[in-house]
Amino acid sequence: MTAAQQEAPALNFECETGNYHTFCPISCVAWLYQKIEDSFFLVIGTKTCGYFLQNAMGVMIFAEPRYAMAELEEGDISAQLNDYEELKRLCDQIKRDRNPSVIVWIGTCTTEIIKMDLEGLAPKLEAEIGIPIVVARANGLDYAFTQGEDTVLAAMAHRCPQEAQVKEEEKGDRNAIQKLLNFGRKTEDVTAEESAHKAHPPLVLFGSLPDPVVTNLSLELKKQGINVSGWLPAKRYTELPVIEEGYYVAGVNPFLSRTATTLMRRRKCKLIGAPFPIGPDGTRAWIEKICSVFGIEPQGLEEREAAIWASMEDYLQLIRGKSVFFMGDNLLEVSLARFLIRAGMTVPEIGIPYMDKRYQKAELDLLAKTCQDMGVPAPTIVEKPDNYNQIQRIYDLKPDLVITGMAHANPLEARGINTKWSVEFTFAQMHGFTNARDILELVTRPLRRNNSLKDLGWDKLVKEEAVV
Amino acid sequence: MKLAYWMYAGPAHIGTLRIASSFKNVHAIMHAPLGDDYFNVMRSMLEREREFTPVTISVVDRNVLARGSQEKVVDNITRKDREETPDLIVLTPTCTSSILQEDLQNFVERAQLDSKGDVMLADVNHYRVNELQAGDRTLQQIVEFYINKARKKGELPEGKTEKPSVNIIGVSTLGFHNQHDCKELKRLMTDLGIEVNAVIPEGASVNELKNLSKAWFNLAPYRELGMMTVEYLQKEFDMPYVDITPMGVVETARCIRQIQKILNAQGANIDYESFIDNQTRYVSQAAWFSRSIDCQNLTGKKAVVFGDNTHAAAMTKILAREMGIHVVLAGTYCKYDADWFKEQVSEYCDEVLISNDNGEIGDAIARIEPSAIFGTQMERHVGKRLNIPCGVIAAPIHIQNFPIGYSPFMGYEGTNQIADLVYNSFTLGMEDHLLEIFGGHDTKEVITKGISADSDLNWSKEAKGELNKIPGFVRGKVKRNTEKFARDRDIGEITLEVMYAAKEAVGA
Numbered sequence: 001m002t003a004a005q006q007e008a009p010a011l012n013f014e015c016e017t018g019n020y021h022t023f024c025p026i027s028c029v030a031w032l033y034q035k036i037e038d039s040f041f042l043v044i045g046t047k048t049c050g051y052f053l054q055n056a057m058g059v060m061i062f063a064e065p066r067y068a069m070a071e072l073e074e075g076d077i078s079a080q081l082n083d084y085e086e087l088k089r090l091c092d093q094i095k096r097d098r099n100p101s102v103i104v105w106i107g108t109c110t111t112e113i114i115k116m117d118l119e120g121l122a123p124k125l126e127a128e129i130g131i132p133i134v135v136a137r138a139n140g141l142d143y144a145f146t147q148g149e150d151t152v153l154a155a156m157a158h159r160c161p162q163e164a165q166v167k168e169e170e171k172g173d174r175n176a177i178q179k180l181l182n183f184g185r186k187t188e189d190v191t192a193e194e195s196a197h198k199a200h201p202p203l204v205l206f207g208s209l210p211d212p213v214v215t216n217l218s219l220e221l222k223k224q225g226i227n228v229s230g231w232l233p234a235k236r237y238t239e240l241p242v243i244e245e246g247y248y249v250a251g252v253n254p255f256l257s258r259t260a261t262t263l264m265r266r267r268k269c270k271l272i273g274a275p276f277p278i279g280p281d282g283t284r285a286w287i288e289k290i291c292s293v294f295g296i297e298p299q300g301l302e303e304r305e306a307a308i309w310a311s312m313e314d315y316l317q318l319i320r321g322k323s324v325f326f327m328g329d330n331l332l333e334v335s336l337a338r339f340l341i342r343a344g345m346t347v348p349e350i351g352i353p354y355m356d357k358r359y360q361k362a363e364l365d366l367l368a369k370t371c372q373d374m375g376v377p378a379p380t381i382v383e384k385p386d387n388y389n390q391i392q393r394i395y396d397l398k399p400d401l402v403i404t405g406m407a408h409a410n411p412l413e414a415r416g417i418n419t420k421w422s423v424e425f426t427f428a429q430m431h432g433f434t435n436a437r438d439i440l441e442l443v444t445r446p447l448r449r450n451n452s453l454k455d456l457g458w459d460k461l462v463k464e465e466a467v468v
Numbered sequence: 469m470k471l472a473y474w475m476y477a478g479p480a481h482i483g484t485l486r487i488a489s490s491f492k493n494v495h496a497i498m499h500a501p502l503g504d505d506y507f508n509v510m511r512s513m514l515e516r517e518r519e520f521t522p523v524t525i526s527v528v529d530r531n532v533l534a535r536g537s538q539e540k541v542v543d544n545i546t547r548k549d550r551e552e553t554p555d556l557i558v559l560t561p562t563c564t565s566s567i568l569q570e571d572l573q574n575f576v577e578r579a580q581l582d583s584k585g586d587v588m589l590a591d592v593n594h595y596r597v598n599e600l601q602a603g604d605r606t607l608q609q610i611v612e613f614y615i616n617k618a619r620k621k622g623e624l625p626e627g628k629t630e631k632p633s634v635n636i637i638g639v640s641t642l643g644f645h646n647q648h649d650c651k652e653l654k655r656l657m658t659d660l661g662i663e664v665n666a667v668i669p670e671g672a673s674v675n676e677l678k679n680l681s682k683a684w685f686n687l688a689p690y691r692e693l694g695m696m697t698v699e700y701l702q703k704e705f706d707m708p709y710v711d712i713t714p715m716g717v718v719e720t721a722r723c724i725r726q727i728q729k730i731l732n733a734q735g736a737n738i739d740y741e742s743f744i745d746n747q748t749r750y751v752s753q754a755a756w757f758s759r760s761i762d763c764q765n766l767t768g769k770k771a772v773v774f775g776d777n778t779h780a781a782a783m784t785k786i787l788a789r790e791m792g793i794h795v796v797l798a799g800t801y802c803k804y805d806a807d808w809f810k811e812q813v814s815e816y817c818d819e820v821l822i823s824n825d826n827g828e829i830g831d832a833i834a835r836i837e838p839s840a841i842f843g844t845q846m847e848r849h850v851g852k853r854l855n856i857p858c859g860v861i862a863a864p865i866h867i868q869n870f871p872i873g874y875s876p877f878m879g880y881e882g883t884n885q886i887a888d889l890v891y892n893s894f895t896l897g898m899e900d901h902l903l904e905i906f907g908g909h910d911t912k913e914v915i916t917k918g919i920s921a922d923s924d925l926n927w928s929k930e931a932k933g934e935l936n937k938i939p940g941f942v943r944g945k946v947k948r949n950t951e952k953f954a955r956d957r958d959i960g961e962i963t964l965e966v967m968y969a970a971k972e973a974v975g976a
Contacts, residue, residue, distance in 0.1 A: 024503025140501035
């Protein structure tokens, strides 16, 4: 990318260190247990954690759950009980009942405060029960919402095998049954690999995406002759990708800075720092960057991007010239803002719980360049925003759309302000060229809905004095 | 440590926040790590609340841990006092921050110096009590605080209201059908010629709490929330209370008769018998439903009841006494108040189960194989798996428990709603019965749409796999669009690339 060389406007960064609402990082369990099909997630925390997962996340712990709470009781807090014995009892039961390929211990704020040595306990217990135990500290003292996934993937990065290990284990038939089950799929992979891949060093992608999106992005790279040798995480823990020193890695999400650091420092991988494949502009930039690292001349990306934009024209007409305010929730804010600015919107403020300017550098550069290209002012990026102050700013700015966490959506709607839940973007399949339209489907929905209701004259549904 | 898959009652701070945010112009400050303020999400989403939830988190992060939180908490309290001038700010930690062992009482005293409104620390042990107990305690604490405050200022009113009057105690936000119950109870009181002196905490102002003693009696319809308050008021002002839940025809009548007794003891000369008789036999449809032919077919059907004390006990009595249904098992998750529950239901059921382990209840249901379950969302789910219908009668609350239409569980309209719930829950069983008699709805086999049998196009294995990953309800459409796309371009084999190209071309 040459974005940085041009004189793009400087972005304004602020850190409000305010009181803000976002989800607790243990919420990553909700999607990771589905993604990694042979896993079991054990959240070691209090009733507060458990009730959050059950109620606020709406992830009710129903049929055949693959996650549970290790609920800390008074005896655990006051250290009257032995942590190792307690965890062993629980993990034995999990092994008996579910027999997963891996147990992921999710540490919480409470285990941090009572300084429970999960990393110390895990290796011993792992050896004793014969199931790998991965420890991730997804606590709210250090992280926000989607960063929970970052802590889990960073921990799993340590467990990715090396070539030698896999060869060894295959002799011993480490997963005879698994392989038998996957027999058909494996052969397909082999045939796929034969087709026209250019010679390049191995590339591993990291970030948890739904399987159709994984296929889609792998295919986009295949079109450029690039073979993705693995994804972290894979569908099964037993299929974690091989990682060797010197492998190239690239992230698909902006909240994975720890995973990136771990892969670079501990596994000696080379990180491809690119904007994220969100929106046709981001996807193109992401592929181009990977191509450039491998010395491959990208084919047809410009036309591809143009075609996607053209196919979204009906939605673009609805949002052009409109403004969107990000209160900040899931750390996808910068990428989404960059895409929406390219789509013709303006963004006065991007709230974000945490901003890693190094890992997101390419994305930030692209944001600045996009603002310049589109001739719009650069947004203010507010780290750790204060929700109360933000709401006052929203009253002043009157944005056409506010992308916000669930706590503020209904009250803002009641005051005639269009909102969209940020959490929907967390769960939507929105990466890559093909899915860009789905982002606009979400963004335009409140505008379309309220367009169809606008003649009713009901836009404000609270009594006047209630508006501050 | 306890391996838990499900929780019937939330953590203590949820109870405290339910009370604080039910009051008008009361703000709560949570001293907690990021994300622990999900109460805001629950209130805003489940209740579809229009107002901003008056709960602000004072975030505990690494910096705060290192530096101590006093300054930050005090700043946040005084800031909120300036911004929104609440009458009261309640400070609460969560399970997590309560183990930091900071002197929160001291923070509150410090903050009080610079605040116009009152500031209070919710006095709750976060590891010993749950949501329900904490809510009960916080309500009592706030009431006591304002009564003491008024006493100190000499503002406690003397005497009673002229006409018989009541305080309805225990109606709160995020309570199971509480808003509807409250409306129905107010209507019932009006019908009985009783003035409503106060409803607390929902919609009440803390400044009016000093007037509670003016009512002739207190009504605590919920066993879980309000008992500590009515007992406190009895001790303090010698106020009588009625704690009979007016759910079902029989218990509603019993509740009204108890009210009559209390009012007559204070000099009112009233007789509600004709009102009860008229309501029971002609106004409410529930008594008639009990006698109707529909309900006859429910006789002896087996049911399992599980929920909080209030609803599980009331439901057990209704099913057994008013509908002739055989309650095999009645259970509660309110372990801390098990004796009361046993005493209430033991004569109306075969077994009593006191447990908050959803697995134990699920196993019991599987063993008993009842025709219907009346339980929480969890039992509804168990019922789905076992193909047993379930009516939801108790919290943990779910968005489905906030219907927009009027649906109380209490009072005479409540009896109608419950009759509908019971009838609809059993209908599935009745349909089965009829199907057996008439040999089923339709004996023709369902014609399944094969992936490629009806098409001349060839789907590659990967594409077929991809197609199968698409949710069922749009799969047909995606398949049709893709095939049309392929045909238009004379493509014989549909590969993944073709599929995605088609998706882009169609733009959907």
